[in-house]
Amino acid sequence: MCHRRSTSAHGRVSDPAWPADGDSVGGVLGRLGPAERDRSWERLRNEQFDVVIVGGGVVGSGAALDAATRGLSVALVEARDLASGTSSRSSKLFHGGLRYLEQLEFSLVREALHERELMLTRLAPHLVKPVSFLYPLTHRLWERPYVTAGLTLYDTMGGARSLPRHKQLTRAGALRLSPALRRDALVGGMQYWDAQADDARHTLTVARTAAHYGAVVRTSTQVVGFLREADRVSGVRVRDSETGDEIDVAAHVVINSTGVWTDEIQRMSGGRGRFRVRASKGVHIVVPRDRIVSDSGIILRTETSVLFVIPWRNHWIVGTTDTDWDLDLAHPAATRKDVDYVLEHVNRVLATPLTYDDIEGVYAGLRPLLAGDDEATSKLSREHTVARVLPGLVAIAGGKYTTYRVMAADAVDAAAVDIPSRVAPSTTERVPLLGADGYHALINQCEQIGTRYGLHPYRIRHLLDRYGSLLDHVLDVAEDRRELLQPVPGAEDYLQVEVVHAVSHEGALHLEDVLTRRTRISIEYPHRGVDCARPVAELMADVLGWDSEMIDREVEIYTARVQAERESQELPDDAAADARRIAAPEARRLILESSA
Incomplete structure (x- = not known):
């Protein structure tokens, strides 16, 4: 059943701002230009939406695509820019989370590897690419069989088939693959494959695909309040961050997918949160490709987590840190201590150490982790949680970038309770992102x-x-x-x-x-x-x-x-x-x- 308010004989919404015949359902292939921005403001002002989604990161964009492809009328609003928060500041990996196997989070790894396979083969092969990693072994006897067991699981869980299986390497073989490593930094090695993507471009493409299927997608549109009818949320009040204009947007249900801002939005709604989100800061540095001579990425164990050396076109991305952050959420800042940490740990294994002069770029991002009591951030759950905070308001938080599509589907499933019409099942497993076909x-x-x-x-x-x-x-x-x-x-x-x-x-x-x-x-x-x-x-x-x-x-x-x-x-x-x-x-x- 369709859920748009009214349709013409061609199945389009009866709206003067709706695209002319010959355009795609949501405009010219999800175009988000100045003219579309003006039209979207009028649609926000005048339409009743099934779902309004707050937050233009990958989960919010994914929820907009999920809802739109179920036939729902959808609006996505973002205070700043698409992917301006966590979704442009990740390690840029589509991975299952090898280290989560050690924490016995098998279901999370299986789910993430399934999503990685979908992206590589069907949904976004233009954006998500294979990348290999060398895992240096530093202990004789016990470490190789231990890591082999984990990588064997990693190669087969979640229906992963499109990437090569891991390879065993001697020390000489590992050094041929990565001559940049010090000979005394390893006793052998193992090579395995994962996937990577430009996170900001991927999130943008998810949002444009949602617009292609009819969603209103509008940036610089900040939620400043919630609308109420009796005891339920009935929409949001939004402010244009460019002009200061404000309007009310009516909706059957609002989805809060704001990542590290989740608690703030829940407080604004007046509802009591069912969970708390703790921000963990991750800092990466970017160095030129010729500073580390290697034909593969490298993954290193640290005292508390792992450090990646990730090939990135003509560069390497090296990171990350994992520390609590309770300051400004929009612009997390890297410190000298953060950069020192990354350099110190990567230089432990490099024959020619990196210096500050080698650094081309530095970026800091915040992971939205489900908060425990007194746990270190590296131990907090990467699982996601969905909660119905109030009638008409659903919140989703936690998770990891790779599983955004599952998180989005779960959020829309939870929101369906507040939508009057029957809501079809999720179809995004079979919906390629714009640019994939051909x-x-x-x-x-x-x-x-x-x-x-x-x-x-x-x-x-x-x-x-x-x-x-x-x-x-x-x-x-x-x-x-x-x-x-x-x-x-x-x-x-x-x-x-x-x-x-x-x-x-x-x-x-x-x-x-x-x-x-x-x-x-x-x-x-x-x-x-x-x-x-x-x-x-x-x-x-x-x-x-x-x-x-x-x-x-x-x-x-x-x-x-x-x-x-x-x-x-x-x-x-x-x-x-x-x-x-x-x-x-x-x-x-x-x-x-x-x-x-």
């Missing part, structure tokens, strides 16, 4: 596509791994402006047309949205985006209608942000680093403090 065929046509656009096949491959079969939508923007096929000045891995597309199709509203999430320039270049801030802002201005004063403002705000982050990373403790980071101006000037 991707494999296009990979085989890189040379022909490159010839058509005058681009090297390597560049086409890079674009296909970011946009999949939406590639033509990106490059066609340059049909009448061939200069847009030139690299971004100061960030040659990206084309200027990608910046324009980020604004015209992907919902970017500010310079930081492009430099930190639509691209990863902020962590991939030593200048952290400052050197290309002005040319990028000028490209964005063409779409957003910025004048010279607005361009200057965006560049100043971004430059101040980078300066604050650099300085915070030289400070000794969380309090000092947080104070310096939050002193930087906010791009969304009208956002209210402590927002989700």
Whole structure:
């Protein structure tokens, strides 16, 4: 049964803002441009939704896609930008969590490996890629059979079939795979495979896929209150973080999927939370690929957890830390101590140690962990929990990025109690993300596509791994402006047309949205985006209608942000680093403090 309020003879909502014939259900392939943003505000004002989802991270975006593909009317609102919180600051792995086997969390590992398999083979092969890891063995006799048992389980749980099985390596074999390792740092090794993805781009694609199936997706839209009818929640009051305008949005049920902001939103609703969320800070550093000579990623055991050395295009991502964080949730700050921890642990095994001069980028993110009593954060559960906080309000928290689709389905299942019509089962296991269909065929046509656009096949491959079969939508923007096929000045891995597309199709509203999430320039270049801030802002201005004063403002705000982050990373403790980071101006000037 369909759940949209009214439909035309073509099955479309009777709404003057609904796309014209020839467009997809939710616009041109889930387009999130300035015109769509204006229409979505009117839809939020005028429609009654089955579900309103608060929070534009991967779980909220996944819930929007899940609900929309069940035939529900859906709105997703995010105070800042899609993936602006935890979902752009992870280790960028789609993995089962090998170390959770040691904690006997077999069901979590099995579930995550099943999701990894779906992403690699059906749902997002353009975004999620295989990656190998070397596990150095440091103890003779007992360690190899112990790790072999775990990796044998890991290779077979959850229906994993698309990646190679693990390999046994002698010390000589391990050093051939990773010559960067010190010979005395291992007695042997094992190689196994997992998967990785650009988390921010993946989350964006989930949200655009939801929009493609009819969901209203709107960023810079902050929930500032809840609507009530008697004892139940009947919607939310939202504030446009760009203009300050406020409207009420009616819904049968609201889903709180705000991650580390879960408790704040529950307090705002007036409902008593069924669980608490504790934020755990994870810090990663990014170094050039030539600083660590290895044909594989590396996973290292630490005193409390594990440390990954992850291949990332022309770079390595090294991390992470795992410490309590109770300060600013929007802008967690890395400290000198955090960076020292990462360098100290990775340098224990490297023949040529990394130094501060090698670091290109640093980022800090917060894991939303279900809180225990006095447990260390590394021991807190990565399981997720769904609770009906009040009639009309469901909250979901915990979990891990890899299992976002399961979490989303569970949240919508819980919300179904408050939806008057029958709710169909989840279908997202069979719904590829935008760009997946046709991707494999296009990979085989890189040379022909490159010839058509005058681009090297390597560049086409890079674009296909970011946009999949939406590639033509990106490059066609340059049909009448061939200069847009030139690299971004100061960030040659990206084309200027990608910046324009980020604004015209992907919902970017500010310079930081492009430099930190639509691209990863902020962590991939030593200048952290400052050197290309002005040319990028000028490209964005063409779409957003910025004048010279607005361009200057965006560049100043971004430059101040980078300066604050650099300085915070030289400070000794969380309090000092947080104070310096939050002193930087906010791009969304009208956002209210402590927002989700």
